[in-house]
Amino acid sequence: MSAPAGFEELRDLYQEVILDHGRRPRNHFRLDPCDASARGDNPMCGDRVEVFLAFGPEGRIARASFLGRGCAVSQASASLLTETVPGLSPQEAKALSARLREMAKTGARDDSTEALARLSALSGVHEFPSRVKCATLAWHALDAALDGVKEASSE
Amino acid sequence: MSAPAGFEELRDLYQEVILDHGRRPRNHFRLDPCDASARGDNPMCGDRVEVFLAFGPEGRIARASFLGRGCAVSQASASLLTETVPGLSPQEAKALSARLREMAKTGARDDSTEALARLSALSGVHEFPSRVKCATLAWHALDAALDGVKEASSE
Amino acid sequence: MMDAAPARLDVARVRQDFPILATTVRGRPLVFLDSGASAQKPRAVIEAMTRCMETAYANVHRGAYRLSELATEAYEAARAAAQRFLGAEHAEEIVFTRNSTEAFNLVAHSFGRGLLQPGQAVLVSEMEHHANLVPWQMLRDAGLGIGLRFVRVTDAGELDLDDLARHLAQGDVGLVSVTHMSNVLGTVTPAAAIARMAHAAGARVMFDGSQAAVHRAVDVRAIGADFYAFTGHKLYGPTGIGVLYGRRELLSAMPPFLGGGDMIETVTLEHSSWAAPPARFEAGTPAIVEAVGLHAAIDYVTALGMEAIEAHERDLVEHASARLAQVKGLSLLGAPQDRGGVFAFALEGVHPHDLATFLDRRGVCVRAGRHCAEPLHARFGLEGGTARASFGLYTTREEIEALAEALDAAREFFA
């Protein structure tokens, strides 16, 4: 990594985990069959993320995947999402989603749970207001999927 | 006349002849029958002048009258018009109308003919751009009447 | 000023905030009594616009760089300021328009075509500014089966609430759109009562706040307004910007007004889908610098206090009513119980235009004509128009005195 000098702030946004997930998104396929899915669009920039969920017997999320196009931040965020939500109940997933959006807006890290600590890499986006939606797009889609809505409103 | 001091410029516009014709307009009635007539409206201020013409045997204007409402300037201008155009051919009247409009815009007096000298009182209006239309309204109506048009375009 | 409940306006100081008030007209001090047509701008507004253009300008909503983010933040902060100023619940209920006129056209188009039904009627009053009349005439004439009716104005110049009730009782009124303060009579209308009556009859209600928002604190929720419009340049703000408040459910259900960039969600050659409000109603590059200026204007009047501004105006109105009554041959148009700082009048034997020209020579600026309210002038048999003096927060008793003296002089001059 040979970033030019003076780009420390960029590293707040493009932490290694983001660059890594952005370059090689995990779970980047369509879950088929799936129990719930929803699409999030950011019409301003053309970013698009579709989230797929499969539920286990007690209604917990068993598996998650996504398809989409967009910037490193939106793809990394979706990729991290698919790694984080399996095992959560819908309520827990929505609470996590709310926390994530809060972090993206305010920059407050949260290491209280392992899941949040992993996602805290996304908190760096708060310094880049026009990019906050990139980080939250997949999570809006998640909420929509859990609500049984097909398209996420772009907030 | 007890105008307060410092109002000499006002006297350029409101010369005695204007005030007089404004207070007691001449030929302020409907010529009936008449050979031509047209109305001029200034929608911005609600001023309105309708000019009536009767022609003599050789096609010269024999009589002129007007009806209307409006400020001292527009009424005086119409009144002066009805005194000035009798005896003129349509072409002469239109030439006079053009001269009048020129005077109102530029302020140039013209004493080359008796008629123009009389009308030169209206040239004071040029210092008051928003009032120029008041002075020219009747003359637009005159042109329209001579052209056989019923309503004058407001320039 | 330590203790301020309610704060009093220090008019002498306030006047120093307005550079133009220090200028002279033909060597005489400017007595600007045409604020109802457009108000002068305080230094705070001018400087906010300058600062925006000198330090933080870029197009909004578009760039992924700091400067554009700053511009976007400033633009949206202006929206939040307008929201607070009107007491709106959500920032998305604030749509920036060019002026009040565009706000009425927007509602006539998008609410009129989108939510009114054939057979329904729009109700306006006889005292409306053309901005709140002509768009509805155009809607009526669009062949959609939407009617247009008129609430009477009493001889005192007030909205005839009995007539309003009669119209509403017909059951076909979809929208009542009336002024919150007449720009000719000065009448402040009982907005909350009107809204209650309209709502009880199943109608929506829109208020023309072009004048009212300048003179009184406005709270759209307290009033119960469905739509509310005002215009920046009368509120000591820039030209080129106005505000439409619309309740969220209504705006969300309305089709767009103008098409173009920023109001869309997705676009293909064949089809476009619309963004959510307020973006849906703001096509193209907005008046960014003007929004920033309007924000400064709102901050300016808010810091002075709308209550203090209102109190000052009430004092002026009281004083002017008494003083103008002493001017021989003067008759005021209307005698409303609740009057904002606007007086239209006729002076016996002097046409309004001659009068305005005469006053101008003394540095006194009043407007002459029908003030974009022809039907109202016709209603009072004043097709030739009136002269009108209107006050701003910088207007003084001395200026009213100057007006009254000039009126006396005019009468003598033209006698």
Add this chain to the structure above:
Amino acid sequence: MMDAAPARLDVARVRQDFPILATTVRGRPLVFLDSGASAQKPRAVIEAMTRCMETAYANVHRGAYRLSELATEAYEAARAAAQRFLGAEHAEEIVFTRNSTEAFNLVAHSFGRGLLQPGQAVLVSEMEHHANLVPWQMLRDAGLGIGLRFVRVTDAGELDLDDLARHLAQGDVGLVSVTHMSNVLGTVTPAAAIARMAHAAGARVMFDGSQAAVHRAVDVRAIGADFYAFTGHKLYGPTGIGVLYGRRELLSAMPPFLGGGDMIETVTLEHSSWAAPPARFEAGTPAIVEAVGLHAAIDYVTALGMEAIEAHERDLVEHASARLAQVKGLSLLGAPQDRGGVFAFALEGVHPHDLATFLDRRGVCVRAGRHCAEPLHARFGLEGGTARASFGLYTTREEIEALAEALDAAREFFA
């Protein structure tokens, strides 16, 4: 500069006219390469607006006092300046709008509903900005029987004139509305040839000059344009004002667009009649101060000389074409023969948004997205958008160098 045929732009001096260019972003000099979205403002524009508000402000067309006359004169002088700038024959052919977007909506409404016939079609191109697409979609969908078709863009990013000819040959085209310069490809279209083709087929022609008028001298009569639109804020002027040129016979025959004050002749409660153009199309209080600012902007570029501005841009375009070709992994969108100072591009392995954020950290402002031209991006299979650098008269070779270096660094960073 004594001898100046053609004058060269002294860019270093010119830059001193723009206060914002001396500011820094996060401690780095501002390299503003987003002038295509909106241009920065020279001191002359800012000062003209300030002067207007500090010394000569009042509403226009309304007052019978000197201050209002001055404001009216300033407003109409701005119209005359726009007339000269476009080479229009009459000042009444200039309508002030909020921006280009409103100009297209105005023509779509008033020409579209007033003069187009059922069965006729509007022809736009695949490279249009949404401003010159969405209003026509809305007209098509209004149920008036007016169609909408699309002229193809070649792989090089030029207007496909053969396809234009094919469409015109169908004989149903009432209006051709195409850009005079693409805001994505930079393509300058052969306006005069397009107008000749359109007229030969009995169609009217409108040009989107939002970009072109900034980069090239425009003469609407030499082109043969029936309508021509540009927007103030891209021409180094204020936000909140745009210009629509329309040939007099057309404007005179068109019904109004928005209703309200100043656009009427007479008004009764039941009926209104319309003022002559341009007033007919300017409802309500216009953007007075912005018109004054636009006048200053027109004077500013005219004094520099549109030829000198064009020559400078040609030099920049040539330099940028060569320099960007050296950036590894960069592919430019389009390769038009005649390109204005706009370059949209993709950088291998780096999403445009990440790229814009990265560049911003070096003070380099570029735009990322689809630049209000989604169909064009779809046409080239670039749904994810592009990054775009666009030049103004203050842009330097050094800034292009800074961009190129930053692009190299970005590629390394994200690799």
